[in-house]
Amino acid sequence: MYQQKQFFKKTRGGKILKVHREHYLRDDIVCGSLACTTCAHGDSTVLSSEAAQYLLIDTNVALHQMDLLENAAIADVIVPEVVLSEVQARNKAIHGRLRLLVADKSRRFFVFSNEHHKDTFVKTEKGEIVNDRNDRAIRRATTWYQSHLAGKTPDVLLLTNDADNARRARDEGAAAQTVYAYVQSRTDKPELLDFVARTGDTGGEAAGPSAEGDAGPQAKRRMLYAEHKGMAELTAGLQKGLFHQGKLRVNRFNCFEAYVGSQSVGKEILIQGREDLNRAVDGDVVAVELLPPEQWKGPEGGIFREHDEEEEGVAENAEEGAGLAPEIAEDAPGAALENLDIGKEGGRVPTGRVVGIIKRNWRNYAGSLEPMKGPGGSGAMAHPLFVSVDRRVPKIRIQTRQLANLADKRIIVAIDKWDRTSRYPEGHYIKTLGDIGDRATESELLLMENDINTRPFSQAVLNCLPPLPWSVSDADVAKPWRADLRNLRVCSVDPIGCRDIDDALHCTALPNGNFEIGVHIADVTNFVHPETPLDLEAADRGTSVYLVERRIDMLPKPLTEDICSLRADVDRLAFSVIWEMTPSADIVKSHYTKSIIRSSAALSYPEAQARMDDPHMSDPLTEDLRNLNRLAKIMRQRRTERGALTLASPEVKFEIDTETHNPLDVGMYQIREANQMIEEYMLLANVSVAEKILKHFPSCSLLRRHPVPTPQMFEPLLRTAAAVGIELDVGSSKALADSLDRAQGSDPYFNKLIRILATRCMTQAVYFCSGELSPPEYHHYGLASPLYTHFTSPIRRYADVVVHRLLAAALNLTPLPERTRDKKSMHDLSDGLNYRHRNAQMAGRASVELHTLIFFKDRAVDAEARIVKVRSNGFIVFVPKYGIEGPVYLTKKPDKGAGPDPNDDFVVDEEHQTITSKDKRQTYKVLDTVTVHIEVQEPQPHRPKLILTLASDSKEQDGFA
Amino acid sequence: MEYVSPEGLRLDGRRPKEVRQLKCELAVLHRADGSAYLEMGNTKVLATVYGPHEVSQRSQSLHDRALVHCEYSMATFSTGERRRRPKGDRRSVELSLVIRQSMEAAILTHLLPRTQIDIYVQVLQADGGTRAACINAATLALADAGVPMRDLVASCAAGYLNGTPLLDLNYVEDSAGGPDLTVALLPKAEKVTLLQMDSKLPLDTFEAVLGLAMDGCKAIAAHMRQALLEHTRKQAVVRGPVRL
Numbered sequence A: 001m002y003q004q005k006q007f008f009k010k011t012r013g014g015k016i017l018k019v020h021r022e023h024y025l026r027d028d029i030v031c032g033s034l035a036c037t038t039c040a041h042g043d044s045t046v047l048s049s050e051a052a053q054y055l056l057i058d059t060n061v062a063l064h065q066m067d068l069l070e071n072a073a074i075a076d077v078i079v080p081e082v083v084l085s086e087v088q089a090r091n092k093a094i095h096g097r098l099r100l101l102v103a104d105k106s107r108r109f110f111v112f113s114n115e116h117h118k119d120t121f122v123k124t125e126k127g128e129i130v131n132d133r134n135d136r137a138i139r140r141a142t143t144w145y146q147s148h149l150a151g152k153t154p155d156v157l158l159l160t161n162d163a164d165n166a167r168r169a170r171d172e173g174a175a176a177q178t179v180y181a182y183v184q185s186r187t188d189k190p191e192l193l194d195f196v197a198r199t200g201d202t203g204g205e206a207a208g209p210s211a212e213g214d215a216g217p218q219a220k221r222r223m224l225y226a227e228h229k230g231m232a233e234l235t236a237g238l239q240k241g242l243f244h245q246g247k248l249r250v251n252r253f254n255c256f257e258a259y260v261g262s263q264s265v266g267k268e269i270l271i272q273g274r275e276d277l278n279r280a281v282d283g284d285v286v287a288v289e290l291l292p293p294e295q296w297k298g299p300e301g302g303i304f305r306e307h308d309e310e311e312e313g314v315a316e317n318a319e320e321g322a323g324l325a326p327e328i329a330e331d332a333p334g335a336a337l338e339n340l341d342i343g344k345e346g347g348r349v350p351t352g353r354v355v356g357i358i359k360r361n362w363r364n365y366a367g368s369l370e371p372m373k374g375p376g377g378s379g380a381m382a383h384p385l386f387v388s389v390d391r392r393v394p395k396i397r398i399q400t401r402q403l404a405n406l407a408d409k410r411i412i413v414a415i416d417k418w419d420r421t422s423r424y425p426e427g428h429y430i431k432t433l434g435d436i437g438d439r440a441t442e443s444e445l446l447l448m449e450n451d452i453n454t455r456p457f458s459q460a461v462l463n464c465l466p467p468l469p470w471s472v473s474d475a476d477v478a479k480p481w482r483a484d485l486r487n488l489r490v491c492s493v494d495p496i497g498c499r500d501i502d503d504a505l506h507c508t509a510l511p512n513g514n515f516e517i518g519v520h521i522a523d524v525t526n527f528v529h530p531e532t533p534l535d536l537e538a539a540d541r542g543t544s545v546y547l548v549e550r551r552i553d554m555l556p557k558p559l560t561e562d563i564c565s566l567r568a569d570v571d572r573l574a575f576s577v578i579w580e581m582t583p584s585a586d587i588v589k590s591h592y593t594k595s596i597i598r599s600s601a602a603l604s605y606p607e608a609q610a611r612m613d614d615p616h617m618s619d620p621l622t623e624d625l626r627n628l629n630r631l632a633k634i635m636r637q638r639r640t641e642r643g644a645l646t647l648a649s650p651e652v653k654f655e656i657d658t659e660t661h662n663p664l665d666v667g668m669y670q671i672r673e674a675n676q677m678i679e680e681y682m683l684l685a686n687v688s689v690a691e692k693i694l695k696h697f698p699s700c701s702l703l704r705r706h707p708v709p710t711p712q713m714f715e716p717l718l719r720t721a722a723a724v725g726i727e728l729d730v731g732s733s734k735a736l737a738d739s740l741d742r743a744q745g746s747d748p749y750f751n752k753l754i755r756i757l758a759t760r761c762m763t764q765a766v767y768f769c770s771g772e773l774s775p776p777e778y779h780h781y782g783l784a785s786p787l788y789t790h791f792t793s794p795i796r797r798y799a800d801v802v803v804h805r806l807l808a809a810a811l812n813l814t815p816l817p818e819r820t821r822d823k824k825s826m827h828d829l830s831d832g833l834n835y836r837h838r839n840a841q842m843a844g845r846a847s848v849e850l851h852t853l854i855f856f857k858d859r860a861v862d863a864e865a866r867i868v869k870v871r872s873n874g875f876i877v878f879v880p881k882y883g884i885e886g887p888v889y890l891t892k893k894p895d896k897g898a899g900p901d902p903n904d905d906f907v908v909d910e911e912h913q914t915i916t917s918k919d920k921r922q923t924y925k926v927l928d929t930v931t932v933h934i935e936v937q938e939p940q941p942h943r944p945k946l947i948l949t950l951a952s953d954s955k956e957q958d959g960f961a
Numbered sequence B: 001m002e003y004v005s006p007e008g009l010r011l012d013g014r015r016p017k018e019v020r021q022l023k024c025e026l027a028v029l030h031r032a033d034g035s036a037y038l039e040m041g042n043t044k045v046l047a048t049v050y051g052p053h054e055v056s057q058r059s060q061s062l063h064d065r066a067l068v069h070c071e072y073s074m075a076t077f078s079t080g081e082r083r084r085r086p087k088g089d090r091r092s093v094e095l096s097l098v099i100r101q102s103m104e105a106a107i108l109t110h111l112l113p114r115t116q117i118d119i120y121v122q123v124l125q126a127d128g129g130t131r132a133a134c135i136n137a138a139t140l141a142l143a144d145a146g147v148p149m150r151d152l153v154a155s156c157a158a159g160y161l162n163g164t165p166l167l168d169l170n171y172v173e174d175s176a177g178g179p180d181l182t183v184a185l186l187p188k189a190e191k192v193t194l195l196q197m198d199s200k201l202p203l204d205t206f207e208a209v210l211g212l213a214m215d216g217c218k219a220i221a222a223h224m225r226q227a228l229l230e231h232t233r234k235q236a237v238v239r240g241p242v243r244l
Ligand SMILES: [Zn+2]
Pocket: A030, A031, A032, A033, A036, A037, A038, A039, A148
């Protein structure tokens, strides 16, 4: 307990406070080197004794060169504590990555607690600013290491891009180098140069040659953008109300149009054009200045965009291809646009320009290089432009020595900086994913873009699994609270080929004429214990992700497919909800218990349906299914009467070649009665459990709610419906459900189409912690239920795992984990789960989109489509059979600089949602049926797009024309 | 926030199971019958004892034991923000009671019937763990006054942050909002005379935190005993050899 005190004074808040903090200096801080003979060696002694040198990094190197540091060729790095805490204060994400590097023992990163070492602590001198003091502390740590390890093999090298700091270090007798110089000296790894970030560090010898150095010295170059205002000026401006702060969200259709949702204006502020966007990237928190009202603009109409890359010379066909049809509001591109009340103020909305960046939100971007004119000689430095697959992101200029290798590859790139003089942000290459268009590469890319963890489970996680092969033990049977239900006739019904069977059912006719119905859910929490590595990993993954050709599991395979899966003819542990129901589906009593079951059949939906439909089958199991179905229908009817919505989404199903994993056929996913039956019991179980856990834990239950859509969100639907003469009442979910039932058109698909469009107006249901909202806000709009949660899929959703623990605690089986009791961590958990859930859905959709593209690559087909939106130069169609949606152009794209095309002879009637040719011979109206030709085109090599055109047999007349 | 780094250091450089620097001085005020000044890190406390003396209000006199009276106060300058602290606010009343009860458990009150012992504890500087520091200072002052006691009462706080039990929380750690457990112990008998916690903890964690706090108490008791011995030795030198 060696101790000595130093005192720091700090001021905070408006008041000046005198704060004393104790600061203990120690003599037991180790250097972490295996070569050292004086320090104690332990777990954290990672620095190799064979290393040529140890690198000691300063704060800016950690902040800006993380991609380089993450490269496996960089090892034996000393991170002084002062650097770590500076990084933590300035960039949480980088701090997290640095911590991961330190935690990975194989990378040999060591944190040296210099601030608490008696010999390396430096006191702030009078008048010295914090940065200088910290630089001095870093240099002191370097010299300490040098003398501490004197005479042993590895040298210590200070890596800093600050020239002044490097010079001082040399004066003090320490070795110091810039990152660029160091990487150049690593002749064993020339490819490291690609990873060096080009940052605007101070000092002349900084970070190597500038990418556009050939354009002359920086000072002489044209300023393309206005200067960003400093933090002090921004803060003052924000306080005075001159500027408005908000997160920038770029339009998916047009990367030069963005919105900032500002609380101080109360409306979305539109920002248009490269100059006004002023180097802000999607997700950045920016300060915006409003333009004078006479300069306000409306969002641009039309369905396609020019990319104004005049100087690039490479012709680019920026026409939008077709894609997967959106399911809910968040899926639709340009969703933000639709919600603005355009047209009421002459189409003008508050418009502004970015004056400063409050917080950057740069991440890694996946995409490919823009084809370059002229060949890039191998090995020579080239400066190609990178195009992200995320269309909201601007092109990024990178430098590389391996242009030929990267040309047709999907790669990952990070932004380093964006100077006023450079049109594009500058960045650096991180890694290659694979060939463009390759199914595996594109799948990996869509997983990465959705932040999905595909790494295999770590050994620590696998160690948490029970020994295999696992089976129900006598100890399990002996537990007094575990009911033995193996005598019941339980079965499961799932999609074809389902291996992770979460749920099973039973239905027994009781002597009193009632039915006993049980929903049995895999007892995952019997194996996943709180706070174990397995639990933490599952919590982080949040959900399993289902792509067309593969599944990324939340839990390791033995649990997912075997131990937890309620397979047929084996004993399995379950968590059961059991009701007694009258023949009219009224619940007489309900009961919750952990149990052991033995499923007698694992059916698929078609199998279950066939059994129920086949009049010759009358075995007990089939009779059970029929009883279940009969009761489910009554419950469904009741739910609909309460106002639950029957929504529809354009789900498609691929038939996949087992060898090549390529799609063989695609079609609408068929919903059977059996699906609806199972859904009904799952809903019932979820609602029952929600009520139970909320009763016991009113402040920390994990529930799921579906917010009531705002009237504006229904506007597109109402416009469309009004155009075809249908009135919809969106006043309540009940009113909407009824008016949807009444909306019948001339063909049977019409009603489904309206439902699909209605579903698109809604937002996603979300998880939340019950303590954070008031009970009326718990409401689930779509299900018209005051309470809802997720209980029935614990194998593939972490929310259900938490709910299982809540239910077990409510039954006094296990204590509630500490983390579940804490409101703050439950808040973070539900945020995280919502994020993961959303991403999993996006990834699933992207995967379907990818396979659609592959499917149509070798076959062009004609298909029936419905017009869902009329635009100034064409319309957007939805193709039910394939679930795709995309634009059909009636007019040619106008040439650059030219005025409106004289052949542009179509007139749009916004109110009636029609587009008519000038000669009045052709009229297209929203919801009309047309035949479209679907075909994959490659406007540029390796950049295939799905293009929809009007089939030559034109339009089928159906009475509206 | 990270209160314990993966390197195992707390914000002030201590490891989780270390107490802050402890300093104590006895007989700092010569007019009092007993007095002690105690520092636990930046928490500084002065305790004075008057008595045993005749009970000032006859009616309160107890015929079989001594009356212990305790008054706790906090100096205006004791926190960063200067604030007038009225006497007799809820916190002071509660703390006075807590200190009195822990002392009563140690003092052999039945040896001093119909007398009164006054204990005054003043916090000169607060940096977390004031409760424990007050108790420790009061014990030393009582010892200095020569009041007969079963044992020294030693007190120490422990908390639970970032999943780690932490000994002797300072102000920053204290205001993290985690559980905070104060224990007072008669170390020889291992008898707990005070146990206070103002939040919930799972039982197994609670036991770990309690165990840690008790270890802290024992370490502090050893330190106080040492200080007491040295003080007595010094006094013996000043007063000259004892003749029988
Ligand atoms: Zn050493």
